[in-house]
Amino acid sequence: MFQRIYDERVRTPYGLGLYLGLPEAEEGRFLPIRWWTATPEQEAAFWSDLPGPHGLLGVGYRLNGTPPLAQAAFANTRAVRAGGPASAGGVGSARGLAGLYAAAVWGLNGRPPLLTPDTTASRLPNPATLVPELKDIGVALYRATGNGTVPRTTIGLAQPRAGQIVGSTYLTVLHTGNLREAGANEESITAVAS
Structure with missing residues (x-):
């Protein structure tokens, strides 16, 4: 359903080459994701700065599996590209991604911006102003x-x-900021969203 809404309201009207679920007709344009090439020192430095396989990110990326999930191979399967799961992102060109950002902020091809004060406003302001008893x-x-x-x-x-x-x-941003000020790590804060 999300793919259909994205396609109808965003991708098609704004003419974006960025898909959530790559159509089979576009498959010939896809280039496989390549695993990086790094020196042993670069790879060690990269992995030393990541949380362990049993941390939240490790579990999310299935680094705790036996064997660990091969991320590039996973993203290179037709099923993942066709399914367009949010966890693996969309499929498109750099121009398509840049177009999405442009459409979001400034508008594109004579169409208005996707993000406006109305579309980014909190659905519920500070609830204490609506229900004063919440303070108690x-x-x-x-x-x-x-x-x-x-x-x-x-x-x-x-x-x-x-x-x-x-x-x-309002409350989400307020309390997320409080967590950062208190020194909570980004992995914990990010995990709250899932």
């Missing part, structure tokens, strides 16, 4: 969990997710 509930919850029974990091990670669940960009 929040204070009570803080008192109940602020005694250390629930680790502060757990509470901190739950807060952006709560903002996502209620569709509040």
Whole structure:
């Protein structure tokens, strides 16, 4: 369904060569993704800066499997290209990707930008302004969990997710910023979205 909506509302009207699910007719234009070539030193430096195979990113990329998932081989299969899963991204040219960014910000081919104040506005502003009693509930919850029974990091990670669940960009951005200021690592913050 998402592919159809993207195709009808974005790709076709803006004339983009960027697909979520590569049509078979376009298959001849596809060039396989190549595994990188690096010196042993470069490869060691790359892997030393990544979380382990059992961390959130490692699990997400199936680096914890036996054998680990070969990312390039996975993306090179017709089934993945045709399916267009969000986790593997779209298929297109550099011009197609640049066109999507241009369409998003400035508009393209005489069409308006995809992103406007209306399309990027929070679906729910600060809910405390709509339901003042939420402040009292929040204070009570803080008192109940602020005694250390629930680790502060757990509470901190739950807060952006709560903002996502209620569709509040305001709360999601607010609490994500609080997490960064508190020193939470990017892997933990990113994992909240999934």
